[in-house]
Amino acid sequence: MRAILISTGDELTSGRTVDTNSSWLAGKLLNRGIRTLSHHTVGDNADEIAAIIRNAVRRAEIVLVTGGLGPTPDDLTRHALADVLGTELVCCEESLARLQEFFQRRGHKMVQANKIQVMIPEGTSAIINEVGTAPGILSSLDESLVICMPGVPVEMHAMFESAVTAVLPASQLAVAVRVLRVYGLGESNLSERIDDILSDRCSNVIVGTTVAGGLISLTITATDDNDASAAALADQTAAKLTTRLGSLIIGTDSDTPASIVAELLVSRKQTLCLAESCTGGLVGEMITSLSGASEYFLGSAVCYANTAKRDILGVPQDLLDDYGAVSEQVALEMARGSRRRYGGDWAISLTGIAGPEGGTEDKPVGLVFIGLVGPDTEHVFSHVFASQREQMRQRAALAALNHLRLALLGAE
Numbered sequence: 001m002r003a004i005l006i007s008t009g010d011e012l013t014s015g016r017t018v019d020t021n022s023s024w025l026a027g028k029l030l031n032r033g034i035r036t037l038s039h040h041t042v043g044d045n046a047d048e049i050a051a052i053i054r055n056a057v058r059r060a061e062i063v064l065v066t067g068g069l070g071p072t073p074d075d076l077t078r079h080a081l082a083d084v085l086g087t088e089l090v091c092c093e094e095s096l097a098r099l100q101e102f103f104q105r106r107g108h109k110m111v112q113a114n115k116i117q118v119m120i121p122e123g124t125s126a127i128i129n130e131v132g133t134a135p136g137i138l139s140s141l142d143e144s145l146v147i148c149m150p151g152v153p154v155e156m157h158a159m160f161e162s163a164v165t166a167v168l169p170a171s172q173l174a175v176a177v178r179v180l181r182v183y184g185l186g187e188s189n190l191s192e193r194i195d196d197i198l199s200d201r202c203s204n205v206i207v208g209t210t211v212a213g214g215l216i217s218l219t220i221t222a223t224d225d226n227d228a229s230a231a232a233l234a235d236q237t238a239a240k241l242t243t244r245l246g247s248l249i250i251g252t253d254s255d256t257p258a259s260i261v262a263e264l265l266v267s268r269k270q271t272l273c274l275a276e277s278c279t280g281g282l283v284g285e286m287i288t289s290l291s292g293a294s295e296y297f298l299g300s301a302v303c304y305a306n307t308a309k310r311d312i313l314g315v316p317q318d319l320l321d322d323y324g325a326v327s328e329q330v331a332l333e334m335a336r337g338s339r340r341r342y343g344g345d346w347a348i349s350l351t352g353i354a355g356p357e358g359g360t361e362d363k364p365v366g367l368v369f370i371g372l373v374g375p376d377t378e379h380v381f382s383h384v385f386a387s388q389r390e391q392m393r394q395r396a397a398l399a400a401l402n403h404l405r406l407a408l409l410g411a412e
Helices: 021-031 046-059 077-085 093-105 112-118 153-167 187-193 195-199 227-248 257-268 282-288 306-313 317-323 328-342 389-409
Strands: 002-008 035-042 062-066 089-091 119-121 125-127 136-141 144-149 174-182 205-212 215-224 249-252 272-276 297-302 346-352 367-374 377-384
Touching: 002 021, 002 046, 021 035, 021 062, 021 153, 021 174, 035 046, 046 062, 046 077, 046 144, 077 089, 077 119, 077 136, 077 144, 093 112, 112 119, 119 136, 125 153, 136 153, 144 153, 174 227, 187 195, 187 205, 187 227, 195 205, 195 227, 205 227, 215 227, 227 249, 249 257, 257 282, 257 389, 272 282, 272 328, 282 297, 282 389, 297 306, 297 328, 306 317, 306 328, 317 328, 328 346, 328 367, 328 377, 346 389, 367 389, 377 389
Parallel strands: 002 035, 002 062, 062 144, 272 297, 272 346
Antiparallel strands: 089 119, 125 136, 136 144, 174 215, 174 249, 205 215, 346 367, 367 377
């Protein structure tokens, strides 16, 4: 079973808005054993939308269109679909009654412009919108199912879950998906290590890679005749990858270095404190974004200036003078100072040159020292990350948490 996804709107083609609908729908379809062939983004042009729908129905059994069902003149999906079907737009009286009731409940008068939202191509069916005003449209062309939904994500999600899933054809294949999260290796180096697994794209198991926020996701998609056998294939591949990559795999699905560190600290009944300079509190934000962080996180000192490093963390002035704030010696003293101040079992410090200015030949932009002090252990790690400021700070924060993760596992 194949699907093609079409997203409409000038805000998408201009880059003002990012299309999240297609990725969400593709994931939902995959879980039902339906493979998405392609995603298409088209502006508010009825002829262009119609042309893409015509092409899509020649290639896929399911065509899902999002956007262009609102009340303004640039909402043209219904007109494009009527053109493709060779019919006229007609008023759906049931949808009109629902729309009038929607406005009445809110004490507003429905203006004439809203009536276009209940106009659908003759011979099609309206799909109830439980959380908005624009109904969806259910239609078929040749042997393909064509479904139009609102572009507002919350409305589209609700419509898909409540109504669209019920009319999608059942897949003849069972699908199992596993996601492994990898940190500590570049995509090209990772690819080299597992090239034989990534290259085998003709079997029942396909492994894809996605890079985002400094992490690599390995998505394993297995298909077979039934759920149990598909799950077994996915699990076998996940085990093979885990054996191959070892501690580079930090977890599964939505796991992050912060969430894994949290689990490890809680399981060991240990606590963490921080001293941040170049990251400006970013590690603390990652930690405290998790519910229940107060169980293991004691506090953080964001000490940007040298005087703060000296007065708050107790870094000796002679170390700052002799080695500079961005140095192995100062990073270690920052971690020690944080541990003294907060009393945590573990302390992490970060000091570096975030740029774009401030770098030298000996200490380039992107250089960061990460101090790690814990029970019976003291380490300082150095990295040189990308010179773009925000990317450097993000990578440094993730690296710090990963060093703690490895230390907690006894692998550092």
